[in-house]
Amino acid sequence: MASVPTITLNNGVEIPQLGFGTYQVPPEDTKARVLDAFEAGYRHIDTAQMYGNEEGVGEAVTASGLARDDVFVTSKLNNNNHEPDRVHASLDESLEKLGLERLDLFLIHWPLPGIDIDFVDTWKAMEEAYRAGKTRAIGVSNFQAHHLRRLIGETTIIPAVNQIEVHPFLTQDDLRAVNAEHEVATEAWSPLAQGQVFENEAINAIAESIGRAPAQVVLRWAIQRGDIVFPKASSPERVAQNFDLFGFELSDADMASISALNEDRRVGPDPDTFNYVP
Ligand SMILES: NC(=O)c1ccc[n+]([C@@H]2O[C@H](COP(=O)([O-])OP(=O)(O)OC[C@H]3O[C@@H](n4cnc5c(N)ncnc54)[C@H](OP(=O)(O)O)[C@@H]3O)[C@@H](O)[C@H]2O)c1
DSSP states (O other): OOOOOEEEOTTSOEEESBOEEOTTOOHHHHHHHHHHHHHHTOOEEEOOGGGTOHHHHHHHHHHHTOOGGGOEEEEEEOTTOOSHHHHHHHHHHHHHHHTOSSBSEEEEOOOOTTSSSOHHHHHHHHHHHHHTTSBSOEEEESOOHHHHHHHHHHSSSOOSEEEEEOBTTBOOHHHHHHHHHTTOEEEEESTTGGGGGGGOHHHHHHHHHHTOOHHHHHHHHHHHHTOEEOOOOSSHHHHHHHHOOSSOOOOHHHHHHHHTTOOOOOSSOOTTTOOOOO
C-alpha cells in the first residue's frame, strides 16, 4: 500500500495529507465508516463538535487497536462555543467523547463575523488550550484573508491550518496564497464539491483518458496542488478508491484543465455572511 505523504505544520507537527471526512456521517454509522477508513489505510480523521459524531470516531480509534501516535484526529469548535470559557469546557467534552487525552488539531469552525463574541478572544482561549497541552496544534476554518490577517496581527500563535472550501469550481488561488504567505497550511473541504464534480464533462474525460475514477482525478489534483484533503464517502469501495491516489500523477495539461474549471462558485456557506449559531 502506497504511503500517504505528510505535511509539516508551522509548529513542526506532521499531518497526513489525505484523511477521511465525517461531515454528514450519521452518529450511528460513524464507528463502522471510520473503521472502513482505517482498514483502507487512512490515519487522519476530520470531525467536529457540530457533526455530532465524535463518540463514533473515538470508538473506532479504540477498536482499531492502532497506536495513538499513528492516528491524527482533528475536531472543531462549534459555533455556540466561541465564548472563551466554552472553548475550554467544550474541548474537554470533545476529548471525553473521543476518548483521547489530547487532540492533534483543534479549529475554530467559522469566524461568525456577526456575533457579539470577537474571534480574536476565542483564539486567545484556543492558544491557552494549546499551551496546556490539550491539542498538538490549533487552527482556523473558513477564515477569509481579512479574518486571518487580523487574527495574526492581534494574537501570538499563527494558525497551523486554514480549512476552507476548495474544489475545481472554487480554486481559491488568492486565499491559498495568503495562507502560504503566513505559513498556514491549506486544508480543502468538500474537495469533490459534495458530488457535483461527477457531473462535469472535462473531469469525466480526463478520468477516462487515464483509466482512473473521476473522484481520484479530482482528489489527485488537490494533492498535487499541495492541499490537505479528507473526502467523505459511504461505502468501503469508495473509501478505498479515494485512498488510492499515490500510484499515478496528473500531467501539467490535465492539472491546468481542471484548474480552469474555476467559477468562484461555493457549494457551502459564505464565511462573510454565515452566522448560524445552534
Ligand atoms: N470546515 C468546514 O466548514 C467543512 C465544511 C464541509 C466539509 N468539511 C469537511 O470536509 C469533508 C469532505 O467534504 P464533504 O463531506 O462536504 O464532501 P466531499 O468529500 O466533497 O463529497 C462527498 C460526496 O461525494 C460522494 N463520493 C465520495 N467519494 C466518491 C467516489 N469515489 N465516487 C463517487 N462518489 C463519491 C459521497 O457520496 P457517498 O457519501 O454517498 O459515498 C458524497 O456525496 C467533510 O466530511 C468534513 O470533514 C468541513
